[in-house]
Amino acid sequence: MLDVKRLRVLREVAAQGSFSGAAESLAYTQSAISQQIAALEREAGTKLVERSARAVRLTEAGEALVGHADAILARLQAAERDLEAIAGLRGGRVRVVAFPSAGASLMPMAVAAFRERHPGVELILEPREPDEALVALKAGEADVAVTLEAGFAPIEDEAIETVHLLDDPMFVALPGDHPMAAKARLRLEDLQGEAWIQGTSRATCPDTRIFLRTCAACGFEPRMAFQSDDYAAIQGFIAAGVGVALIPDLALTTPRDDIAIRTLVGVAPRRRVLAATLAGSARGPATQAMVAILEEVGRGWQASRHDLQLAS
Incomplete structure (x- = not known):
């Protein structure tokens, strides 16, 4: 089964175009990003990211997985909202920018x-x-x-x-x-x-x-x-x-x-x-x-x- 946290990392790598950019955005080390992507590739059984000295590029499988990741993460957020509604305002979280x-x-x-x-x-x-x-x-x-x-x-x-x-x-x-x-x-x-x-x-x-x-x-x-x-x-x-x-x-x-x-x-x-x-x-x-x-x-x-x- 694919790890949701690693899906979020893959999505951020795609958005930033590099491991270093994703690391800065997620407050991870670049090594941790690399390890998370490698673990996700093992789970998926295929290569997801093409690495080069200057940037990274998603493979066809990586592109497909990022598309599913957006939907998966959105559904998880909806589930969290439902649980929050059940709990009422006795707990939960709200993030404001x-x-x-x-x-x-x-x-x-x-x-x-x-x-x-x-x-x-x-x-x-x-x-x-x-x-x-x-x-x-x-x-x-x-x-x-x-x-x-x-x-x-x-x-x-x-x-x-x-x-x-x-x-x-x-x-x-x-x-x-x-x-x-x-x-x-x-x-x-x-x-x-x-x-x-x-x-x-x-x-x-x-x-x-x-x-x-x-x-x-x-x-x-x-x-x-x-x-x-x-x-x-x-x-x-x-x-x-x-x-x-x-x-x-x-x-x-x-x-x-x-x-x-x-x-x-x-x-x-x-x-x-x-x-x-x-x-x-x-x-x-x-x-x-x-x-x-x-x-x-x-x-x-x-x-x-x-x-x-x-x-x-």
């Missing part, structure tokens, strides 16, 4: 609420960028992914179900002594001549995609001064006068005193924050409970920040 600014703002409240209500359930939280979070969800590495819909690019994947948590507005951040800082509200086109600081990747950073599409809608192409994916660092660069930036509300839990945060009017970009789960099968009670708590936290966050903006 969340993008960094949500991890620093929404998730502490969600984790505290979940542990207070369901102390018997193991809760695992890992940081993942929005696109990576969806990959982890589909790979069976997470039960809930807190991710982003960039507004211009809704998530269209039949394998994924989403629940809207909140809309996250983006504000413009300027040096405290900037001439425009005297205004409470600004239009993005008023700042088209500025040097901008934004994320490093147009392809993988939703915030950068939102920023560039919004600038295009306002009729200009921004002049980039510096790139960083760390919003705390971006605040530091703004304070030093390197440039200005758009920063989402979830990343402004600790704004610096030496920068000015101003509301945008007219074309005002925002991010849609979502909780994503796999579609097509009943969610276990722990997963359902976490999604419900995330909805509560999202509503509370949005209401409190709205009240704060009205007061200011």
Whole structure:
């Protein structure tokens, strides 16, 4: 009989294209990966992987087995969910991945609420960028992914179900002594001549995609001064006068005193924050409970920040 753990190793070798990549992904040694594959080949009675100095390639048998492995592992996860449902919320596990600014703002409240209500359930939280979070969800590495819909690019994947948590507005951040800082509200086109600081990747950073599409809608192409994916660092660069930036509300839990945060009017970009789960099968009670708590936290966050903006 084939060992399920070794099937998971084979699937990861196929996904990563190398033993070293699979070892890093699974937190194994490369030697352990090699041993697991060799043992699986003995169980299967045939060669599954062609090894070379630079990479590995699955044989025809290996390809076929990986196809079955996906289905087998999915059924095992479904069985675990069924057992979790029978046990209720007295035990079990829920794995959540969340993008960094949500991890620093929404998730502490969600984790505290979940542990207070369901102390018997193991809760695992890992940081993942929005696109990576969806990959982890589909790979069976997470039960809930807190991710982003960039507004211009809704998530269209039949394998994924989403629940809207909140809309996250983006504000413009300027040096405290900037001439425009005297205004409470600004239009993005008023700042088209500025040097901008934004994320490093147009392809993988939703915030950068939102920023560039919004600038295009306002009729200009921004002049980039510096790139960083760390919003705390971006605040530091703004304070030093390197440039200005758009920063989402979830990343402004600790704004610096030496920068000015101003509301945008007219074309005002925002991010849609979502909780994503796999579609097509009943969610276990722990997963359902976490999604419900995330909805509560999202509503509370949005209401409190709205009240704060009205007061200011």
